[in-house]
Structure formats: C-alpha cells, structure tokens
Amino acid sequence: MSGKPPPALEVSALRYETPGRVLLDDVELHLAQGESAAVTGPSGSGKSTLLSCLLGLIRPAAGRITIAGTDIGRLSPRRLARHRRDTTGMVFQFGELLPELTPVENVALAALLAGTGRKDAFGRARQLLDDLGVPAVGTPTADLSGGERQRTAVARALVNRPTLLLADEPTGALDERNRENVADLLFSLPGRWGCAVLVVTHDVTVAARADRRYALSDGVLTPAATSQSYRAAVNLPSGGAR
Numbered sequence: 001m002s003g004k005p006p007p008a009l010e011v012s013a014l015r016y017e018t019p020g021r022v023l024l025d026d027v028e029l030h031l032a033q034g035e036s037a038a039v040t041g042p043s044g045s046g047k048s049t050l051l052s053c054l055l056g057l058i059r060p061a062a063g064r065i066t067i068a069g070t071d072i073g074r075l076s077p078r079r080l081a082r083h084r085r086d087t088t089g090m091v092f093q094f095g096e097l098l099p100e101l102t103p104v105e106n107v108a109l110a111a112l113l114a115g116t117g118r119k120d121a122f123g124r125a126r127q128l129l130d131d132l133g134v135p136a137v138g139t140p141t142a143d144l145s146g147g148e149r150q151r152t153a154v155a156r157a158l159v160n161r162p163t164l165l166l167a168d169e170p171t172g173a174l175d176e177r178n179r180e181n182v183a184d185l186l187f188s189l190p191g192r193w194g195c196a197v198l199v200v201t202h203d204v205t206v207a208a209r210a211d212r213r214y215a216l217s218d219g220v221l222t223p224a225a226t227s228q229s230y231r232a233a234v235n236l237p238s239g240g241a242r
C-alpha cells in the first residue's frame, strides 16, 4: 500500500435540484491535500448550496462526495457528523463566533466539543491565534476588528486539524485592507498546514490567489482563466500566495 494521502476532496457527477431548477449539474471537483481552489459565480448560482452538499447538510440528487477518502453519502447521520468534525473546517462570511467569549475561548470551544482535553484545547487555540496574529485573551470577540474576528474564525476552523477547509464569502464583510490580509491568510494555509482550501467568493481578487479557479453558472462548474493571466488581470504579482 502506498503512503500517499487520499485526496482531500473528490466530487463526481454531483447533481442538486430544487423544484423547477437544477442548481448543480454534473459537478466535478478534485482537491489534493495542500491545494487550494476558488469558486466564483453570480448571486444565487448555487455556491453555498455546493458547500452545504460538501458539509453533508443537504443530500444531492445524484453523485458522489469523498472527503479524506470517505464517501460521505454512505455515512449514517452520526458518523457523518463525526467525520465532518474530524476532517472539515468551515469559515462563514460573518465569522459566526460567540461575541461574549474571548477569541481563545471561541477557538478552544470547537476543540472541546470534538473531545480534546481542556489543556490541549486551550494550548492549541492560543498557539493558532498567536500564529494568526490575534490577541487571544482579555477582549470579548465582539470588540475585535472585522479582520481579527475573521482570523479568529479561521483559527476555530483549523483547531481540529482539518484535511479540508471550506470558506463561504470569508472576506465579504471586510474592508479592503482586512480583505487582503484574510485572503492571504486563507491561501497560505495549504502551505502552512497542508490542508486543502476551497473558497466561495464574489471577489475575483480573492479568487486569484487560489491554485485553481472555477466559475459556477447555470448549474455548471467550469475551470476559470489560468492562474497567471488571472493574476495579471486583477493586478496581483505572479506566483502563488504560499
């Protein structure tokens, strides 16, 4: 048996329908560990629906989703929840943190809920926040800047050492400077932690940092422009972010 890790994400022939509309039509997507991808597309094109399928929150009409080597469609609800907790981190547009808790409490809580002991959970949370440049204690999360809150959300998504990190419009609520910082941070994660990162975004300057870009339109996911021409078009220096 080879020691090669399984792909972080394999999506094949994925189809999702709502009454009268096909939102995802024969979608294919492959992400190795240590790779990043971005999906752009107009509002209502189904980007969040795709993430909900990957999280196992909704069931596709057809197709297969394999995360870290496991076909999630074959798991019972209980095993699916455990597999998601062990393999997948999620960052939302507005952070979705508990505002009255400090950053370290927000991050440690995710580890505690996953069964990590208290000392380890707080140790990991402190280390991650330190690495990501967020003041860990003393300030309720509500009092942090938007950028610090999003970096806290990234730390929370990483604390259980996911194979796959998903982000839904992670920079949508940020000003330009924080948007750049958070986008740089997200796309540095595959190089720093070896996880795969999939970001859904309206923002082409954010998407430009990904190893691969896709556009979702009329249910169809297609590869977008090549990395170099894309980066040139949005005026980013050539080369990856990591």
Ligand SMILES: Nc1ncnc2c1ncn2[C@@H]1O[C@H](COP(=O)(O)OP(=O)(O)OP(=O)(O)O)[C@@H](O)[C@H]1O
Pocket: 018, 019, 023, 041, 042, 043, 044, 045, 046, 047, 048, 049, 050
């Ligand atoms: N269960 C459902 N029943 C009916 N319509 C649905 C259902 N789920 C999603 N939709 C519709 O499907 C479309 C796609 O929604 P989705 O949130 O995935 O789009 P999006 O690309 O993420 O949009 P945005 O960029 O605005 O967040 C929307 O028009 C939404 O209202």
